[in-house]
Amino acid sequence: MSEVPVQHTQWNALDFPDAAKVLLEDSQTRKNVQHATNVIQGKRNKVVAELPDWEDLREAGARVKAHTLRHLDYYLTKFEENCVRAGGHVHWASDAAEANRIILGLLRRHEAREVIKIKTMTSEEIGLNATLEANGIRPIETDLAELIIQLGKDRPSHFVVPALHKNRQQVREIFQREMHLPELGDKPEDLATAARTYLREKYLRIKVAISGGNFLLADTGGMCIVESEGNGRMCLTLPDVLISIVGIEKVIPSFRDLDIFLQTLPRSATGERMNPYNSTWTGVHPGDGPKEFHVVLLDNGRSPILADKEARQTLQCIRCAACLNVCPVYHQTGGHAYESVYAGPIGAILTPQLHSMEEGRSLPYASSLCGACYEVCPVKINIPEVLIHLRGKVVREDQATLAGKFSLWNIGMQAAAFLFKDAGRLSMAEHMGLVGQKALVSKNGFIEWMPGMLSGWTQTRDLKAMPAQSFRDWWAKEKAPHAKSADDGGVR
Numbered sequence: 444m445s446e447v448p449v450q451h452t453q454w455n456a457l458d459f460p461d462a463a464k465v466l467l468e469d470s471q472t473r474k475n476v477q478h479a480t481n482v483i484q485g486k487r488n489k490v491v492a493e494l495p496d497w498e499d500l501r502e503a504g505a506r507v508k509a510h511t512l513r514h515l516d517y518y519l520t521k522f523e524e525n526c527v528r529a530g531g532h533v534h535w536a537s538d539a540a541e542a543n544r545i546i547l548g549l550l551r552r553h554e555a556r557e558v559i560k561i562k563t564m565t566s567e568e569i570g571l572n573a574t575l576e577a578n579g580i581r582p583i584e585t586d587l588a589e590l591i592i593q594l595g596k597d598r599p600s601h602f603v604v605p606a607l608h609k610n611r612q613q614v615r616e617i618f619q620r621e622m623h624l625p626e627l628g629d630k631p632e633d634l635a636t637a638a639r640t641y642l643r644e645k646y647l648r649i650k651v652a653i654s655g656g657n658f659l660l661a662d663t664g665g666m667c668i669v670e671s672e673g674n675g676r677m678c679l680t681l682p683d684v685l686i687s688i689v690g691i692e693k694v695i696p697s698f699r700d701l702d703i704f705l706q707t708l709p710r711s712a713t714g715e716r717m718n719p720y721n722s723t724w725t726g727v728h729p730g731d732g733p734k735e736f737h738v739v740l741l742d743n744g745r746s747p748i749l750a751d752k753e754a755r756q757t758l759q760c761i762r763c764a765a766c767l768n769v770c771p772v773y774h775q776t777g778g779h780a781y782e783s784v785y786a787g788p789i790g791a792i793l794t795p796q797l798h799s800m801e802e803g804r805s806l807p808y809a810s811s812l813c814g815a816c817y818e819v820c821p822v823k824i825n826i827p828e829v830l831i832h833l834r835g836k837v838v839r840e841d842q843a844t845l846a847g848k849f850s851l852w853n854i855g856m857q858a859a860a861f862l863f864k865d866a867g868r869l870s871m872a873e874h875m876g877l878v879g880q881k882a883l884v885s886k887n888g889f890i891e892w893m894p895g896m897l898s899g900w901t902q903t904r905d906l907k908a909m910p911a912q913s914f915r916d917w918w919a920k921e922k923a924p925h926a927k928s929a930d931d932g933g934v935r
Contacts, residue, residue: 486714525664529726563655600778
């Protein structure tokens with residue numbers, strides 16, 4: 444049996460523009476993604492409008508998360524003390540490899556050959572399934588969407604609905620093939636029955652479960668998981684051993700704070716007034732639930748984000764995916780283009796930071812900066828602000844290298860900065876542009892092709908030609924003389 448945990452190797456293979464080009468050609472996936480996100484967004488808007496204090500809830504949630512992050516060491520320590528006091532075991536993992544080693548050690552101690560799992564982004568983040576399989580342990584996803592992804596040997600493309608890019612026919616084909624059900628129908632109840640039958644035997648037989656966690660409760664040492672199918676409740680209550688892997692940013696001060704998030708999270712995630720299953724538990728209790736409970740607290744790049752005051756708000760995320768559902772870029776590409784466990788606008792700022800800006804450097808540019816993600820975020824993460832902050836980091840890091848310093852982009856942007864710093868230079872450049880564009884302007888008044896590095900502007904759009912008279916020239920001719928006369932009159 445291998446002693447070396449296997450890391451997740453499916454992601455970060457391509458930059459966003461390259462991955463997006465491939466996916467933009469997949470019309471079926473685009474259609475599936477746009478239909479599903481539009482449905483979810485419509486439901487979200489309806490239930491949010493029912494709450495007159497929605498903005499107050501957003502503000503309250505943002506304050507709780509920001510306060511907790513400022514005092515994260517205190518609340519994590521408090522959680523650990525209370526969790527241990529209640530009979531739980533707390534493990535600290537600085538990175539993915541350490542988290543995998545801890546979980547593998549626990550599973551080996553219990554001689555586990557199979558585990559049932561609740562949907563958890565953190566296990567995806569550390570590549571847990573690949574590690575378990577490489578070490579002879581079979582992970583079985585119990586969330587319906589995650590099960591579809593696992594049986595289809597696919598990758599999740601959405602936080603809340605991982606198989607959102609699959610339609611009903613595609614799911615049916617996967618179940619027919621992997622569950623050996625050639626006569627399976629394509630009605631939703633047929634597919635649900637097949638999944639229920641497949642999983643029910645595993646709930647009753649397998650003795651170890653692995654979960655993530657939506658919230659860690661510092662004042663009780665408890666945990667909270669919200670879900671819609673009841674599979675989570677089965678995994679939390681039936682096995683003898685429960686192992687939960689949770690990012691350190693998931694802690695909140697108290698049980699009472701759930702009052703905010705249990706209103707904002709389901710509305711933002713699935714357009715529901717509340718989740719069908721809200722499970723909270725603390726430690727272990729004789730005759731009730733697992734006999735052994737472990738929590739693995741995962742850092743894996745979160746501490747450096749915490750130290751960055753401008754980017755720290757990234758860790759306020761409660762993984763509702765509302766920002767994905769409104770993002771015009773995500774609508775076109777789907778989640779796989781982000782080449783990360785975390786897709787969409789929040790993935791565009793979280794992924795590069797988790798990797799210390801060494802991977803996912805193109806993601807901060809995968810946005811139109813329209814601000815729709817900020818408007819729907821239930822904890823008011825200003826994603827456009829963080830995107831610009833990260834773009835600045837990428838540029839400064841590139842400029843620190845010889846290749847970056849002499850790249851065409853850097854030279855072009857430096858030249859632009861030089862021109863914009865002085866009105867005279869800018870005016871001269873505008874007049875030169877008027878002369879230079881004459882050979883490029885079509886009869887319709889647009890520029891449809893540009894040479895060299897400027898060609899990017901016209902690859903997918905036409906560029907309006909520069910007007911014969913700039914605003915500055917118009918102002919100098921039409922307004923400035925009158926303004927000067929008025930000033931002169933005032934003096935007299």
